[in-house]
Amino acid sequence: MKNFFNYCLRLIVKLALNIYFGKIIVEGKKFIPKDKAVLIVCNHQNALIDPILIATNTNLRPHFLTRASVFRQSFIAKLLNYIRMVPIYRVRDGVKNMEKNQETFDKSVDVLLNKGSMLIFGEGSHSTLRNLRPLKKGFARIAYQALEKNPELDLVILPVAINFSNHLHSGSRVRITFGETLNPKIHFPNFDALIKATYTALDQLVVTIPDQEYEEDLTALIAHDVDLTSKDKVDQFLAKSSSSKGKTQKSYLRNKLMKLFHLPLYWLWLWLEPKIEDPAFKATFKFIIGLVGVPVWYLALYFTLSTIGHQDWAISFLFLAMIFLLANRNGQQ
The missing domain is CATH 3.40.1130.10 (Glycerol-3-phosphate (1)-acyltransferase)
Incomplete structure (x- = not known):
């Protein structure tokens, strides 16, 4: 068992x-x-x-x-x-x-x-x-x-x-x-x-950014869109001593729409995030909210709208919510 x-x-x-x-x-x-x-x-x-x-x-x-x-x-x-x-x-x-x-x-x-x-x-x-x-x-x-x-x-x-x-x-x-x-x-x-x-x-396996100029190197790596999960690519970039004026800012419409269609869960995260003292635990709590909260939110929304006679609206909303949830998988690289 x-x-x-x-x-x-x-x-x-x-x-x-x-x-x-x-x-x-x-x-x-x-x-x-x-x-x-x-x-x-x-x-x-x-x-x-x-x-x-x-x-x-x-x-x-x-x-x-x-x-x-x-x-x-x-x-x-x-x-x-x-x-x-x-x-x-x-x-x-x-x-x-x-x-x-x-x-x-x-x-x-x-x-x-x-x-x-x-x-x-x-x-x-x-x-x-x-x-x-x-x-x-x-x-x-x-x-x-x-x-x-x-x-x-x-x-x-x-x-x-x-x-x-x-x-x-x-x-x-x-x-x-x-x-x-x-x-x-x-x-x-x-x-x-x-x-x-x-x-x-x-x-030989872990991506390493030297402590001496950690923040500057990390900013440069992000600005040049270097794959931070690849040790070889990070090492090659740092070996060239490349520099950058700063981090490029990107706005992801997909991410904003995903939050809109999952607004109660996003509000829950906004309430919870300031209470998390250790940054390493933020992804853990965010993942748990999604693992438990997304199915609960979808079921509650479907049954609520279906009960008041708007099952078609419920299906349409849930379809779009899932589309933007999956689309957000490419939102932060």
């Missing part, structure tokens, strides 16, 4: 993601292993959007390490556990709670010992900045604990990069790039060597 629920949820979320994003590009699928224990190590820029992109674009059915603060309510905790999310505690959650991480590591190791897959965001936190931050020790600890219990375990580390053209806007482009797998046995039991090798593998 649990697997069936996750399968249905995966299909629904994948459909919603393909509506939310203008284009989802997946590269390197040939590197996704089969019949192995897989520790997926990924960069982290867009809160909940990142794990669901990985989950819906592979057949690995991974478990996810998720920050413990979202498990505070029992109902939410049960739901997250049902969809294979495992809490990981940080210092900010309280020093005493850090002891609970041993249970988390034990569960993660058990998943690997049964040739399952674990998804870990190696940086330990998220940021919308386009670069790769230093990796934490957690993924290496899980890998080595699994190998200690079963030295013959066929375990690999799968580096994955997620790069966004725009973290905050729907209709934007996202690129998921799978790299060549790493064999952690080569470095066992040296933590630093495994972390360094994994960082090097990820660094």
Whole structure:
């Protein structure tokens, strides 16, 4: 039952993601292993959007390490556990709670010992900045604990990069790039060597804009319409030391019409957005509003207009609403 629920949820979320994003590009699928224990190590820029992109674009059915603060309510905790999310505690959650991480590591190791897959965001936190931050020790600890219990375990580390053209806007482009797998046995039991090798593998996949002139370079890249999801194109542009007077401003009529036909949801977003303190969570909340709110809005509108004898108007309005919703997928690149 649990697997069936996750399968249905995966299909629904994948459909919603393909509506939310203008284009989802997946590269390197040939590197996704089969019949192995897989520790997926990924960069982290867009809160909940990142794990669901990985989950819906592979057949690995991974478990996810998720920050413990979202498990505070029992109902939410049960739901997250049902969809294979495992809490990981940080210092900010309280020093005493850090002891609970041993249970988390034990569960993660058990998943690997049964040739399952674990998804870990190696940086330990998220940021919308386009670069790769230093990796934490957690993924290496899980890998080595699994190998200690079963030295013959066929375990690999799968580096994955997620790069966004725009973290905050729907209709934007996202690129998921799978790299060549790493064999952690080569470095066992040296933590630093495994972390360094994994960082090097990820660094070849993640779009990087140097910190020194980050805002200026980002503005120039946008002004020249460089694909911000492509590491090669970004690197080539930055190597030329191109400059720009400023960001070009574009007005998208499709986006405005989409908001008009979904006005209650747009008002909900305008009310909610100022309350979101972490910018990396904005896309997550926007996606959830669309995932839940769009079907509710369509059904409510249809039944309301049908009840007062305007079913033809309801069908026409919903048709146009869906047209502009899909058209907005090309609105922000």
